Amino acid sequence: xxxxxxxxxxxxxxxxxxxxxxxxxxxxxxxxxxxxxxxxxxxxxxxxxxxxxxxxxxxxxxxxxxxxxxxxxxxxxxxxxxxxxx
Numbered sequence: 001x002x003x004x005x006x007x008x009x010x011x012x013x014x015x016x017x018x019x020x021x022x023x024x025x026x027x028x029x030x031x032x033x034x035x036x037x038x039x040x041x042x043x044x045x046x047x048x049x050x051x052x053x054x055x056x057x058x059x060x061x062x063x064x065x066x067x068x069x070x071x072x073x074x075x076x077x078x079x080x081x082x083x084x085x086x
Contacts, residue, residue: 001020001021001022001023001062001063001066001070001075002018002019002020002021002073002074002075003018003019003020003021003030003062003074003075003076003077004017004018004074004075004076004077005017005018005019005034005037005077005078005079006076006077006078006079007078007079007080008049008052008078008079008080008084009080009081009082009084010080010081010082011079011080011081012038014037014038018074019033021033021062022062023061023062023063023066024061024062024063025061025062026058026059026060026061026062027048027056027057027058027059027060027061027062027065028058028059029062030048030062030077031046031048031058034046034048034077034079044081045081045082046079046080046081047079047080047081047082047083047084048077048078048079049077049078049079049080049084050065050069050075050076050077050078051069051071051076051078052076052078062075
């Protein structure tokens with residue numbers, strides 16, 4: 001699955017924002033990958049959202065999220081340092 005990362009608010013913008021991620025991975029793996037790419041520690045706040053609308057559970061699979069929320073062949077993951085939506 002191609003995942004597209006988009007920064008929200010004051011979060012740093014990634015140099016590359018398209019990545020291929022195995023569809024069988026849990027969303028937790030996406031969060032860990034994003035933390036690694038941004039150089040953020042586990043103690044630093046990171047909020048993730050799908051299509052600017054909801055925060056997925058860490059145990060959701062990438063395949064299920066893509067099937068239900070994929071846009072133009074991508075899974076759009078927005079990320080922020082502060083909570084953007086409830």
